[in-house]
Amino acid sequence: MSAEIELRHARVRYGPLEALHGVSLAAPHPGVTVLLGRNGAGRTTALRALAGTVRVAEGSVLWRGRDVTRLPAHERARRGLAFIPDRQAVFGSLTVAENLELAAPHADFADALSAYPQLGPLLGRRAGTLSGGEQRMLALSRALLSHARVVLVDEPSQGMSPAVTARTYELLGGLDATVVVAEQRLPPGLRTGARPVVVHELRRGAVVFSGEAAEFRRPGRAPTSAE
Template sequence: MAIALSVTGLRVRYGPIEALHGVDLDFPSGAVTALVGRNGSGRSTLLNTLAGLVRPSAGRVVWNGTDITAWPADRRAREGLTLIPERGGVFAGLAVADNLRLFADGADVEPALTAFPILAERMSQRAGTLSGGEQQMLAVSRALLTPARLLLLDELSQGLAPRIAARLYEVVTTLATADRTVILVEQHTGEALERAEVVYALSRGTVTFRGDPTEYRTHPDTAHRS
């Protein structure tokens, strides 16, 4: 399986605290990879480092053969790396319609409305007044309306009803194509394991498991499980 993104010897520090301890990971092209672990394990730090929001103290990030370690976040975004953060992927003060227009940048917004019909009923409503599930649907719409080549999703299903989480994952899974790679960060692993092809578990800034979902479910070390 071809590798879209790889990190080698990645270390991240917040002052005197090291959050990632020399992490080595490969993310396959056109697949869904799940990053799982408890709060404080380093999952979100890793995702923010991949997005360029956090600068590593050591190590390399290579995307499609190009070293992007020194690239700022805006350059990564322009090249097709899209981060959808936990509870913060929408413009809360703008109407749903305005959010979609900004995401689409002149393109048709219909793919988002087809995937999430409820948004068509909320077009004039401010995004900040939507339910948690509807806000996540709107946030995921960004990936449907932009030419993202690498999609990073942080806690997609956190606090959502199972049926809403399942629908979000159903849509996200379709985004993993030959030219688009998806990385999911989750604490609660149910849907993530159903959809992922590769699973990595982190604990206290180190990788404690790497393999496929079946191997993860039967792994004897339960310290990293939610």
């Protein structure tokens, strides 16, 4: 598997504070890459740098070997990148059906409803009235319908039950796409999937581990709250 999207020596600053200290990491195609880290580790910032929603002060973002560091987020989206942030990932004033229509204007919702049948009875509801887990399902369904080549998701399972979480990672792992997720813990089941899962652990804005999930061990280090 070759690298689809990557950061090279990326530095990201929020005012005087540097959140990423020369981070280099790569995500293969197809496959799942997990960015692990505690609160303030930099995993969310790394995801946003790949998406183009934060500026890389130094270093670069490469997509299929081409430098897209200065390419704006909307242009990356147009070229096949879907980004699902941890908050405000759906259009709250629109119905569930209208949110799905934006992702796939000329298609039906069969794939989305097959992935998450729970959304079927909610098609007429405004997305802003859904529970947190239902909004995550809707946001992920929009990404599935878009057939994006790169899917970036901050905390995919936020607010979901264990059963829906397992279903979500089954869906993400089966996509013919580069999937990069930011998580506090390595999701159960990923170590033994059909495809190798890449893990990059971040701590205080730096990568402290890069390798396959089967090699990853973190004894005695329980993550805390999300970024």
